[in-house]
Amino acid sequence: MNTATSHALFTRALELMPGGVNSPVRAFKSVGGEPFFAKRAEGAYLIDVDGNRYVDYIGSWGPMIAGHAHPKVLEAVERTMRDGLSFGVPNALEVEMAETVRKLVPSMQMMRMVNSGTEATLSAIRLARGATGRSRIVKFEGCYHGHGDSFLVKAGSGALTFGLPNSPGVPKGLADLTLTLPYNDFEAATKLFDEVGGEIAGLIVEPIVGNANCILPREGYLQHLRELCTKHGAILIFDEVMTGFRVALGGAQARYGVTPDLSTFGKIIGGGMPVGAYGGRADLMQQVAPAGPVYQAGTLSGNPVAMAAGLATLELIQAPGFHDRLEAATHVLCDGLEMAAREAGVAVTTTRSCAMFGLYFNNEPVETFAQAVASDSAAFNRFFHAMLRRGVYFAPSAFEAGFLSSAHGETELAHTIAAAREAFREVAAG
Ligand code: PMP
Secondary structure, eight states: OOOHHHHHHHHHHHHHSGGGSSSGGGGOTTTOSOOOOEEEEEBTEEEETTSOEEEESSTTTTTOTTOBTOHHHHHHHHHHHTTOSOOSSOOHHHHHHHHHHHHHSTTOSEEEEESSHHHHHHHHHHHHHHHHOOOEEEEETTOOOOSOGGGOSSOOTHHHHTTOSSOTTSOHHHHTTEEEEOTTOHHHHHHHHHHHGGGEEEEEEOSSBOSSSOBOOOTTHHHHHHHHHHHHTOEEEEEOTTTTTTSSTTHHHHHHTOOOSEEEEOGGGGBTBSOEEEEEOHHHHTTBTTTSSBOOOOTTTTOHHHHHHHHHHHHHTTSTTHHHHHHHHHHHHHHHHHHHHHHHTOOOEEEEETTEEEEEOOSSOOOSHHHHHTSOHHHHHHHHHHHHHTTEEOOSSTTSOEEOOTTOOHHHHHHHHHHHHHHHHHHHHO
């Protein structure tokens, strides 16, 4: 595989950007080797600057659920941008977006558009604190909610990948206000709320933990969190940046039938453009400026071109049977991967939720963060490179969920499983 052009670009990039990248996990640091540079993307494929093609299971870390460069999304962007890139006054697409989101996720009675998942979560936490007059927040080990100061405490994703769950630069006084819990542990949550429930402004959770690979909630767990928050007057925030519009049209809250007070979105809502959103109960959102005193703003928030890309994507995913087909494809993929691993004598287990999956080098089903981190990441790293050489791109970290899109058809799935058969044999050979 020729990677000369990527290598030359990475050499230049290393002098210009920390680690040569604009977001840490892209650097391949934990899996070893060097990243490839994308030239373009189409459907289920990424094509690099040296002309190599990869079946892509990241989809730009989530947004590309309808496949890369979908003609309908591109057409909406092209049409909208001809009228100007940004206005700084309200535009009709913002209203259309809010109406669409509320139709698909009814708990989003009112909302604000922002420019990233990070902005959405830190705005939601500020609102929880402002609305309750309390300071403490609760998050879960291995959950990642963007790089806001309050969230870089036992964080997942890149922070976990690089062994930096607690970042220097976060004032201790602020970090002390973030309490952490083990995900899927009913009793630990009850105990914490019994002790300090009256001081907790809000609890934020990835309803499915996609930043410690992919951990599904135990039966009744999200309901338990709902009840604790209600009982103690704390705001329940579902961070659906990853799960939103992906695990069901209405997100994890629809899939599990639990209604949060606030939700955060990103990724799919922007269709590949920089978009996030937070929202929920109208009485809470009415406290955001200028309706209320909790401040939050954004020069480019609700950007028309970004709204157009997001709306076109949300239109595509409303096609009848869209998520059912994705779910079926994920089962084919995960069953195939498990079977290929078994044939090679490699211990692998998968988790799945519609268009999202986890692959663990572990011989027991993974339900907790402790089990997730106990998986064999050295084996994962070998598997990652063996797949990459065969033109299949999984996330370059053992702690990231995989994503399918509607462009992943039989051809791509068959290619992936055939590649995995060989890759697992390489892993078994050590
Ligand atoms: N929350 C979750 C659940 C995420 O997965 C991410 C990013 N992967 C974020 C928040 C942060 O979003 P962004 O990278 O757009 O700031």
